[in-house]
Amino acid sequence: MTQPHSTRGAWLIVLASLITVAICVYDYYTPETGLIGSGGVILVAGAAVLMFLASLVMAIMPNRGALLQTFLTVSILLDIIGSSVAGYFLESPVIMAAQALALVGWLVNVISNAAERSVETDEVEDED
Amino acid sequence: MKTKVKTAALVALGAAAAAAIYLSPFGATAQNSMMMMAGGSDQVWDAFGGNQQAQKYSTATQITPDNVKNLKRAWSIHTGDVSSGRRSTTWGATPLFVNDTVYVGTPWYRIFAVEPDTGKTKWVYAAGGAEGPPQNQGLKSRGVAYWAAALPEAGQACQKMVYVGTQNGELHGVDADTGKRCAGFGNNGVVNVDAWSTKNKKFKLGLIQPPAVYKDTLILGWAGLDWVYKTENPGTVFGIDARTGALKWTFNIIPPDMENQTGTANVWAGISVDPETGLAFLPTSSPSPNYYGGDRLKEMPYATATVAVKAETGEVVWSRQLVHHDIWDVDTNSAPTLLDIKKDGQVIPALIQATKMGFHFVLNRNTGEPVWPIEERPYPASDVKGEVAAKTQPYVPYPEPTIPDATPPVSKFADFVSFGECSRWKARLRDEGRYTPPSIRGSISWPATLGGVEWGGGAVDPTTNTYVVNSNIVPQIYTLVPRADADKLYGKDPRGPGGYSAQEGSAYGFKLENFLNMWGMPCWQPPYGTLHSYDMNTGKQLWKKPFGQVQKWGFYMPESWGSITIGAPVITKSGLIFIGASMDSRVRAIDLKTGDVLWKHIVDAPAVSQPAVYTYKGKQYVVFAVGGNGILTPRLSDQLVAFALPS
Numbered sequence: 001m002t003q004p005h006s007t008r009g010a011w012l013i014v015l016a017s018l019i020t021v022a023i024c025v026y027d028y029y030t031p032e033t034g035l036i037g038s039g040g041v042i043l044v045a046g047a048a049v050l051m052f053l054a055s056l057v058m059a060i061m062p063n064r065g066a067l068l069q070t071f072l073t074v075s076i077l078l079d080i081i082g083s084s085v086a087g088y089f090l091e092s093p094v095i096m097a098a099q100a101l102a103l104v105g106w107l108v109n110v111i112s113n114a115a116e117r118s119v120e121t122d123e124v125e126d127e128d
Numbered sequence: 129m130k131t132k133v134k135t136a137a138l139v140a141l142g143a144a145a146a147a148a149i150y151l152s153p154f155g156a157t158a159q160n161s162m163m164m165m166a167g168g169s170d171q172v173w174d175a176f177g178g179n180q181q182a183q184k185y186s187t188a189t190q191i192t193p194d195n196v197k198n199l200k201r202a203w204s205i206h207t208g209d210v211s212s213g214r215r216s217t218t219w220g221a222t223p224l225f226v227n228d229t230v231y232v233g234t235p236w237y238r239i240f241a242v243e244p245d246t247g248k249t250k251w252v253y254a255a256g257g258a259e260g261p262p263q264n265q266g267l268k269s270r271g272v273a274y275w276a277a278a279l280p281e282a283g284q285a286c287q288k289m290v291y292v293g294t295q296n297g298e299l300h301g302v303d304a305d306t307g308k309r310c311a312g313f314g315n316n317g318v319v320n321v322d323a324w325s326t327k328n329k330k331f332k333l334g335l336i337q338p339p340a341v342y343k344d345t346l347i348l349g350w351a352g353l354d355w356v357y358k359t360e361n362p363g364t365v366f367g368i369d370a371r372t373g374a375l376k377w378t379f380n381i382i383p384p385d386m387e388n389q390t391g392t393a394n395v396w397a398g399i400s401v402d403p404e405t406g407l408a409f410l411p412t413s414s415p416s417p418n419y420y421g422g423d424r425l426k427e428m429p430y431a432t433a434t435v436a437v438k439a440e441t442g443e444v445v446w447s448r449q450l451v452h453h454d455i456w457d458v459d460t461n462s463a464p465t466l467l468d469i470k471k472d473g474q475v476i477p478a479l480i481q482a483t484k485m486g487f488h489f490v491l492n493r494n495t496g497e498p499v500w501p502i503e504e505r506p507y508p509a510s511d512v513k514g515e516v517a518a519k520t521q522p523y524v525p526y527p528e529p530t531i532p533d534a535t536p537p538v539s540k541f542a543d544f545v546s547f548g549e550c551s552r553w554k555a556r557l558r559d560e561g562r563y564t565p566p567s568i569r570g571s572i573s574w575p576a577t578l579g580g581v582e583w584g585g586g587a588v589d590p591t592t593n594t595y596v597v598n599s600n601i602v603p604q605i606y607t608l609v610p611r612a613d614a615d616k617l618y619g620k621d622p623r624g625p626g627g628y629s630a631q632e633g634s635a636y637g638f639k640l641e642n643f644l645n646m647w648g649m650p651c652w653q654p655p656y657g658t659l660h661s662y663d664m665n666t667g668k669q670l671w672k673k674p675f676g677q678v679q680k681w682g683f684y685m686p687e688s689w690g691s692i693t694i695g696a697p698v699i700t701k702s703g704l705i706f707i708g709a710s711m712d713s714r715v716r717a718i719d720l721k722t723g724d725v726l727w728k729h730i731v732d733a734p735a736v737s738q739p740a741v742y743t744y745k746g747k748q749y750v751v752f753a754v755g756g757n758g759i760l761t762p763r764l765s766d767q768l769v770a771f772a773l774p775s
Contacts, residue, residue, distance in 0.1 A: 034713055034730040037763070038682025089683040 009108030203247030219755020221271030293335020297322020314373030349395030398463030413459030422514030462585030584696020676710025708735025
């Protein structure tokens with residue numbers, strides 16, 4: 001069953017994932033980064049593409065099922081955690097900063113959703 | 129603290145990798161040298177080891193521990209001489225700075241002469257020989273040597289010469305100002321050194337390491353393939369007239385009556401020279417075949433030894449064997465570092481011979497007698513038919529060895545993530561610590577051919593006798609394969625997959641394996657590489673730290689793990705150590721007093737050499753040849769990069 005979910009924060013995650021992809025492309029082809037041609041950068045780029053797709057769904061499909069909402073929320077969080085850890089071991093502060101941006105978007109989305117759920121519940125209680 | 133966080137985070141990464149679906153799917157001349165020893169000049173870096181004494185020391189003081197954080201790239205060039213695959217290059221050159229020029233030899237056997245302050249090319253000389261099927265050990269170079277006439281003839285060319293060797297046994301001599309061949313050197317600038325090797329010839333002589341220089345004599349060794357054949361070119365060192373290329377003398381390392389039983393024991397590493405006494409110090413390697421000595425049981429005292437010869441005649445003055453009956457390929461692999469030790473109110477003319485075993489043999493360089501006692505300790509017998517391992521080996525308790533006596537324990541982390549593979553593998557192997565002989569079931573060689581200390585050796589500040597050296601902690605697996613099984617498994621090819629080499633002509637083939645788990649992780653506990661500082665007046669170790677970082681698939685492992693290193697440090701009078709060498713493609717400046725990293729910079733590949741330090745027009749430069757080495761990572765380069773403080 002579909003129900004409206006917040007799209008707040010989703011566009012921030014989209015932006016963060018695009019920034020991450022751009023950073024990865026630069027790192028992969030630039031010797032001075034120390035990450036030229038490295039598999040770790042491809043890994044983060046792949047994760048960023050998945051994050052982009054997930055956050056895009058979140059942004060453009062406000063009416064989605066609870067299951068899909070849960071999947072997107074958990075997946076994006078795992079992606080952020082994994083990419084942050086990878087960024088730490090790649091010694092790439094910019095990747096970690098992009099993940100921090102994504103985390104802000106994720107928090108905004110989760111909090112907004114919780115707030116909206118709370119308002120809906122209050123409304124139902126008022127009707128009683 | 130940072131290390132603990134990183135280790136914890138590593139464990140978290142492992143857990144996250146299992147859970148997170150997005151992450152899981154995806155690895156000088158003697159004259160110049162004397163000046164340097166006296167501390168009279170900070171201008172030149174005219175030999176592979178900084179000077180002919182292999183001290184790797186600069187009196188330059190512009191870059192200090194306080195301002196090194198401001199160090200910036202001054203210039204960078206790419207020679208174009210890099211290739212991978214079957215024609216993979218290995219570039220471990222130290223650039224020379226002399227004659228107001230930086231000279232560097234490449235693995236395609238070219239000499240680049242560049243301006244010291246801009247990197248702009250003055251001239252390039254191509255020796256040729258890099259085309260076609262790779263000879264000997266492939267496309268490999270550690271650079272060039274420089275010689276200058278003591279009394280130059282005005283207006284004449286070739287009063288200053290630069291020499292580069294090739295892997296097909298040619299030594300080329302060119303004018304240092306123009307890069308033109310010196311017609312009076314050999315045959316129009318080329319000496320066919322390979323032609324001097326006539327017995328049991330299995331390969332052309334690989335002139336990887338540039339010659340040492342004493343007055344008008346070049347002292348030249350060569351590299352071979354001592355793990356491939358039983359009987360092959362017997363090891364020789366040549367004294368060559370620096371002007372004419374004429375052979376002045378030959379030093380034979382293998383006794384004549386053993387030449388049909390073995391070969392090599394050659395000098396493939398740097399050679400150091402005492403400009404005051406005219407002694408050249410030769411680090412000799414193990415005889416062939418490397419890992420089975422049943423056909424060469426007779427003593428060969430010059431093999432795996434340090435041998436002092438008169439530089440102008442090749443006459444042996446003294447020798448000291450560092451490993452008896454070497455069946456581990458623990459070649460003496462670096463030029464001894466010369467210094468004058470102040471001990472008990474006396475000045476001892478000494479040398480430090482770093483080794484793959486992590487020992488430092490500190491010897492009186494005039495007599496070969498040890499400065500601190502060397503013991504003969506018993507070691508395990510071989511269980512291989514035909515082999516008789518030496519009952520005792522020299523052991524140097526002081527200065528403290530860079531590696532412990534026992535094999536490092538299995539890494540719990542590597543064992544856990546490989547479902548016990550590491551511990552199961554180790555249980556099957558023969559492991560009795562140092563000098564465990566190779567066996568048919570497989571032995572943990574500790575240390576193994578990667579060392580201990582690699583071919584760069586150490587650096588010394590001759591004013592304080594502070595000595596710095598990098599060292600590896602790498603056990604490897606040595607397995608002998610009986611000939612019939614070897615022929616069945618690998619055919620008649622002298623080299624095969626999985627680290628196989630035939631040791632052709634002997635009773636056993638040989639397999640060298642790295643002790644890694646299914647994920648390519650080292651099965652032993654870190655650190656994998658360390659940096660050490662010693663006071664060589666007392667022999668006391670001042671500090672010891674993990675050095676470098678392992679980088680795999682771009683991920684940097686914790687600093688406490690250190691890195692396997694190839695290359696060497698240099699020391700400056702201002703109290704800095706400059707070193708590349710590590711797997712993580714970084715070059716570093718380190719505080720000589722504390723061992724703390726003060727500055728680091730990413731370069732194109734591991735800088736598997738030692739840098740050059742020089743001052744030109746009032747500015748101090750540190751230059752690295754960045755070549756990479758397939759042993760460390762697949763990342764190779766052709767970058768020559770200089771660092772300096774901003775103007």
